Amino acid sequence: MTQDWKQPRSTDHGTATHGSLAASLVVVLGICVSVAWPTRAVASQALAQKYACVACHQPTAKAVGPSWKDIGARYGEGKGTAAQLAASIKAGSSGKWGAMPMPAQAQIPDADLQSLAQWALDGAK
Template identity: 75%
Template sequence: MNTEKIASVTASLALALGLGVGTLWPRQADASLALAQKYACVACHQPATKVVGPSWKDIGAKYGDGKGTAAQLAASIKAGSSGKWGPMPMPPQAQVPDADLQALAQWLLDGAK
């Protein structure tokens, strides 16, 4: 069984046992922050302040609340972009595994909390 399936089954079991989403959320958030650090996202992006790229808060505001999907944002991170946030291009992040891109994207859409 792969890591994603194990995580999904674990989350489902926890919910079935009445642990609730609130119990699982801090672990997911910690994991996403750890991914942002692992892949050096923090060199250009910070929680609430624009550095080289937009803040996580601004990304969530632009693409969250149904304005975009995690899959779309993950694809944009992977491919890189230019002109979405001003003149500074976002270099492609093709080295980041798709599962990690998806986790990071969903974390951003959820407000990076």
């Protein structure tokens, strides 16, 4: 009695391995892509909450300070850089958006300031 079902054919084995490897690669790349981009947005939203930026800034409506949308419109699309906006957040300002001053946020680490600034420039998406 032969047991052909236990031994893969050489042509089937190569094709199955190649297909399995390709499928695994597609899955890994898909996971990396789907995880990498949203993570930045989620992390930036989390940073905005962590540092209480959301107390003065809302997604689309002016509150105490300008909305994320308005900040992105004023400084995004090449009108400013994340480094410039991060420096402005860190130092604070007055008169840029009305009478209410933006208090200095020097306690926020530079890397987080950069992430927040880039997120705002990207439209807080």
